[in-house]
Amino acid sequence: MPNDHVFNPLNRPVYTSITNTFTSPGIVAPPENNAGSTGNLYNAGSTNSTTLGLLGGSVIATVQLTNPVGSGKNVYISRLSGGITVALNLLSSFSGTMTLSANGTLTSPTTLTPVNNNLSSSNTSIATVRFSTAAPTGTTTLLAMPLQVGPFLTNELGRYVVPPGQSINLSVSGSLSVGGLMASTSYFSWWEA
Amino acid sequence: MTNSNVFNQSNGPLYTQLTNTFSAPGIESTPEGGAAAAGSSFALTTNNVSVGAGLNLLLQVVNAAGSGRTLYVSRISGGTTAAATLIVYSGGTITGGTTPAPVNTLLGNTNTSVMTTRQNTGTLTGTLTSLLSIPLTAGMYMLNLNGSIIVPPGQTLSISAGTGSQTASINLSWWEF
Numbered sequence: 024m025p026n027d028h029v030f031n032p033l034n035r036p037v038y039t040s041i042t043n044t045f046t047s048p049g050i051v052a053p054p055e056n057n058a059g060s061t062g063n064l065y066n067a068g069s070t071n072s073t074t075l076g077l078l079g080g081s082v083i084a085t086v087q088l089t090n091p092v093g094s095g096k097n098v099y100i101s102r103l104s105g106g107i108t109v110a111l112n113l114l115s116s117f118s119g120t121m122t123l124s125a126n127g128t129l130t131s132p133t134t135l136t137p138v139n140n141n142l143s144s145s146n147t148s149i150a151t152v153r154f155s156t157a158a159p160t161g162t163t164t165l166l167a168m169p170l171q172v173g174p175f176l177t178n179e180l181g182r183y184v185v186p187p188g189q190s191i192n193l194s195v196s197g198s199l200s201v202g203g204l205m206a207s208t209s210y211f212s213w214w215e216a
Numbered sequence: 217m218t219n220s221n222v223f224n225q226s227n228g229p230l231y232t233q234l235t236n237t238f239s240a241p242g243i244e245s246t247p248e249g250g251a252a253a254a255g256s257s258f259a260l261t262t263n264n265v266s267v268g269a270g271l272n273l274l275l276q277v278v279n280a281a282g283s284g285r286t287l288y289v290s291r292i293s294g295g296t297t298a299a300a301t302l303i304v305y306s307g308g309t310i311t312g313g314t315t316p317a318p319v320n321t322l323l324g325n326t327n328t329s330v331m332t333t334r335q336n337t338g339t340l341t342g343t344l345t346s347l348l349s350i351p352l353t354a355g356m357y358m359l360n361l362n363g364s365i366i367v368p369p370g371q372t373l374s375i376s377a378g379t380g381s382q383t384a385s386i387n388l389s390w391w392e393f
Binding site: 037038039040041042043047048049050051052053054056057097099118120121125126163164165166167168169170171173175177180181182183184185186188189190191 | 226228229230231232233234235236237238241242243244245246248249252253257259261262263264290293294295296297319321322323324325354355356358383384385387389
């Protein structure tokens with residue numbers, strides 16, 4: 024007569040109690056850790072640095088990450104980062120925003136090459152990354168906020184998933200009402216699986 | 217005679233020790249990551265709104281009685297262009313305004329949220345209880361709540377940022393099941 028399954032009936036799980044202590048903790052890590060060590064974690068973005076004329080204007084950095092139809096993988100957003108730099112004496116005439124959005128179209132885009140975060144990996148990203156110095160059009164907004172001058176960095180841990188045929192945009196915009204040198208920066212970090 | 221289940225007692229657990237190290241860590245994700253991959257994570261934004269003097273930017277999600285789902289707040293984020301106060305309330309009424317649509321963060325996924333929303337500028341009215349009150353300076357704010365505020369059916373969550381005059385935004389991220 025065969026034995027029953029002693030372990031693991033779905034409705035009768037094995038109750039466990041972890042005995043690790045602070046002197047020998049079990050080590051766990053987020054998906055980025057394993058995606059990085061296996062060469063599936065990527066990074067791309069750029070800066071738009073512009074000298075504005077007497078009447079000021081906007082300096083925009085938009086990076087668009089597109090997962091092509093038929094790629095066979097999903098893109099999981101790991102991190103958004105970037106920021107705005109401007110001379111301190113111009114702060115009173117400054118305003119800034121950050122917008123994360125889905126799909127839509129870029130104006131006059133250039134192509135960025137994703138960098139593999141595992142510096143020895145020869146894996147290449149399935150994603151198409153484009154950069155524009157204008158805001159994207161026809162998007163669905165996921166997140167919007169005013170920014171002050173300085174850096175921002177938000178860890179997303181796969182909170183946004185981009186399946187094949189979808190795009191995600193990170194757009195950072197700084198504006199001055201007087202002339203000055205201003206730079207806006209947008210970066211995505213993501214893993215593919 | 218078949219074997220009994222040997223280890224299956226909640227008061228007599230199997231003692232285990234995780235042997236994972238930094239070179240071979242166990243990989244764990246978050247509820248947010250799992251919910252997003254399953255199409256159960258949603259993002260709601262007010263966008264950047266001009267808020268008049270003495271007014272607050274208000275955003276609300278209502279989980280209707282009988283919806284069959286519970287909302288778990290993942291994150292409240294946004295920004296202001298001047299000093300303000302961010303207050304999170306249980307309950308409250310927003311009169312008028314708009315009903316911004318939650319977006320599924322598994323992009324293109326057709327699962328829709330069962331929550332209804334409302335956004336306006338003004339002052340929150342009705343019966344409400346303050347859960348959280350945070351002073352803000354100009355710039356972005358980000359509160360990772362990781363499911364620590366829960367909105368079951370029949371409950372309302374309201375968020376207020378203000379007062380103006382300034383530009384402000386509120387972004388609410390949650391999962392529901």
